[in-house]
Amino acid sequence: MLPAHHRLVDSDAFRVTVRSGHRSGAQTLVVHLDRSEPDAPVRAGFVVSKAVGNAVVRNRVKRRLRHLTREHLPSLQGLSGSAVLVVRALPASATASYAELGADLDRCLSRVMS
RNA sequence: UGGGCUGGCCGGGCGACCGCGUUCCCCUCACGGGGGGACCGAGGAAGGUCCGGGCUCCACAGGGCAGGGUGAUGGUUAACAGCCAUCCGGGGCAACCCGCGGGACAGUGCCACAGAAAACAGACCGCCUCUCCCCACGGGGAGCGGCAAGGGUGAAACGGUGGUGCAAGAGACCACCAGUGCGCCGGGCGACCGGCGCAGCUAGGUAAACCCCACCCGGAGCAAGAUCGAGCAGUGUGUGACCGAGGGCGGCCCGCCCGAGCGCACGGGUAGAUCGCUCGAGGGGGCCGGCAACGGCUCCCCUAGAUGGAUGGUCGCCCCGCCUCACGGCGGACAGAACCCGGCCUACAGGCCAGCCCAUUCG
RNA sequence: GGGGGUGUGGCGCAGCUGGUAGCGCGUCUCGUUCGCAUCGAGAAGGCCAGGGGUUCGAGUCCCCUCACCUCCA
Numbered sequence: 001m002l003p004a005h006h007r008l009v010d011s012d013a014f015r016v017t018v019r020s021g022h023r024s025g026a027q028t029l030v031v032h033l034d035r036s037e038p039d040a041p042v043r044a045g046f047v048v049s050k051a052v053g054n055a056v057v058r059n060r061v062k063r064r065l066r067h068l069t070r071e072h073l074p075s076l077q078g079l080s081g082s083a084v085l086v087v088r089a090l091p092a093s094a095t096a097s098y099a100e101l102g103a104d105l106d107r108c109l110s111r112v113m114s
Numbered sequence: 115u116g117g118g119c120u121g122g123c124c125g126g127g128c129g130a131c132c133g134c135g136u137u138c139c140c141c142u143c144a145c146g147g148g149g150g151g152a153c154c155g156a157g158g159a160a161g162g163u164c165c166g167g168g169c170u171c172c173a174c175a176g177g178g179c180a181g182g183g184u185g186a187u188g189g190u191u192a193a194c195a196g197c198c199a200u201c202c203g204g205g206g207c208a209a210c211c212c213g214c215g216g217g218a219c220a221g222u223g224c225c226a227c228a229g230a231a232a233a234c235a236g237a238c239c240g241c242c243u244c245u246c247c248c249c250a251c252g253g254g255g256a257g258c259g260g261c262a263a264g265g266g267u268g269a270a271a272c273g274g275u276g277g278u279g280c281a282a283g284a285g286a287c288c289a290c291c292a293g294u295g296c297g298c299c300g301g302g303c304g305a306c307c308g309g310c311g312c313a314g315c316u317a318g319g320u321a322a323a324c325c326c327c328a329c330c331c332g333g334a335g336c337a338a339g340a341u342c343g344a345g346c347a348g349u350g351u352g353u354g355a356c357c358g359a360g361g362g363c364g365g366c367c368c369g370c371c372c373g374a375g376c377g378c379a380c381g382g383g384u385a386g387a388u389c390g391c392u393c394g395a396g397g398g399g400g401c402c403g404g405c406a407a408c409g410g411c412u413c414c415c416c417u418a419g420a421u422g423g424a425u426g427g428u429c430g431c432c433c434c435g436c437c438u439c440a441c442g443g444c445g446g447a448c449a450g451a452a453c454c455c456g457g458c459c460u461a462c463a464g465g466c467c468a469g470c471c472c473a474u475u476c477g
Numbered sequence: 478g479g480g481g482g483u484g485u486g487g488c489g490c491a492g493c494u495g496g497u498a499g500c501g502c503g504u505c506u507c508g509u510u511c512g513c514a515u516c517g518a519g520a521a522g523g524c525c526a527g528g529g530g531u532u533c534g535a536g537u538c539c540c541c542u543c544a545c546c547u548c549c550a
Contacts, residue, residue, distance in 0.1 A: 057449095098426085
């Protein structure tokens with residue numbers, strides 16, 4: 001689990017980020033990043049829908065994404081404004097390996113942060 | 115050796131590094147927190163939510179009707195629609211498997227098509243005695259009656275087969291068989307089974323149709339419930355205050371109790387924290403009772419408690435399967451706790467153990 | 478954690494108290510037209526989600542399972 005102040009919890013924040021943030025997609029996932037808010041800690045949330053698979057598959061995808069995202073927290077903290085990140089998993093993420101997920105996340109984040 | 119039936123069990127192991135959650139300990143601190151260490155950390159189905167119970171609340175006198183559930187017998191249990199044993203019916207050569215398996219003389223309904231007739235007896239074709247008429251002497255027709263053997267329909271036609279009998283026939287009578295009711299004897303706790311005798315000769319099916327009978331069932335659910343904290347704003351309208359609204363009460367009624375507010379529309383506010391939360395009808399070993407389900411005694415063990423929700427990633431050795439001469443490569447099911455427990459059902463790579471049956475070969 | 482519902486030709490739907498499964502659109506063939514659309518005539522297409530049971534007989538009644546939709550807290 002991420003530390004409490006890095007977690008994105010309420011559904012309104014999810015909605016705002018997905019609607020108005022910068023977006024970049026890949027085979028296995030879509031990244032939304034919103035930096036409109038003033039200074040605050042980086043917050044990240046994950047969306048893994050039922051289309052991805054059953055509970056075991058969804059949990060595994062969520063855990064992998066969470067650990068991958070942890071690596072990027074310092075660089076996100078360096079940006080101006082409060083970074084709110086939402087990572088949405090696509091059905092292809094169910095069969096992707098940990099390395100493939102990491103590559104997709106890296107590519108999307110770098111595109112969204114520039 | 116081949117085929118099959120039943121029951122039980124496991125469901126990868128060891129280790130290294132980087133991370134996560136609860137609890138505990140230590141250090142630090144600007145009291146918001148930060149850092150380090152130790153233990154423990156998903157399942158046989160955690161799943162579906164089909165049943166049952168614990169627990170919590172509803173300030174729970176009670177009674178009747180309605181409603182729902184169960185449905186062979188005996189046992190087991192906290193309880194069950196589960197389980198065990200047995201009985202009956204059906205299937206299989208057998209081991210064994212399957213069955214919502216009470217009542218159709220309490221009443222009502224339904225049984226399409228076909229068929230004369232579908233539930234209470236009757237008679238379409240038909241068979242027969244007698245009377246009359248016609249006659250081409252083979253027979254034909256009409257009528258009063260008797261009969262239900264034969265015909266065909268159907269899932270099902272009022273016992274079956276053979277005989278006696280008769281004008282023709284018929285349980286009208288006889289023998290055997292099937293089946294019903296009653297009585298007696300024997301076995302079993304019982305469902306029921308076996309035997310003997312008598313009666314009457316014969317009774318359709320359907321209650322997973324309404325229903326009747328016996329037994330059982332108060333409602334809601336851990337978002338239950340308890341505590342702390344934050345925040346807001348009312349307005350309109352209807353109805354009522356001993357001629358009593360509304361509530362306990364969940365479908366209705368009687369009855370008892372509380373009782374001054376309550377319903378509708380629009381508008382406004384909150385959705386934080388702690389407890390409940392894991393030691394329990396708990397798990398394992400041994401002994402005893404019981405055919406068994408299960409129960410008793412004793413010893414040992416403590417084994418997840420998250421709250422956007424903790425188990426992930428990388429690698430080595432071993433194990434199993436597939437490919438390959440080999441080196442080596444690929445793969446290892448179904449599936450993730452959310453108050454707890456007992457069952458049922460469903461999903462599942464592969465493997466292990468035990469007992470039994472049939473066929474065949476040899477002795 | 479509770480409740481309700483749906484599953485029937487390729488698609489959207491009927492099928493009430495059990496008795497030979499229908500309708501519209503679509504598909505195919507023929508006709509009409511110079512040709513197409515329209516129109517007219519005809520035809521094919523269904524083990525009623527799956528399994529088991531009750532009954533002489535089940536889409537319908539009963540039980541179990543699967544998938545999906547939906548409501549309340």
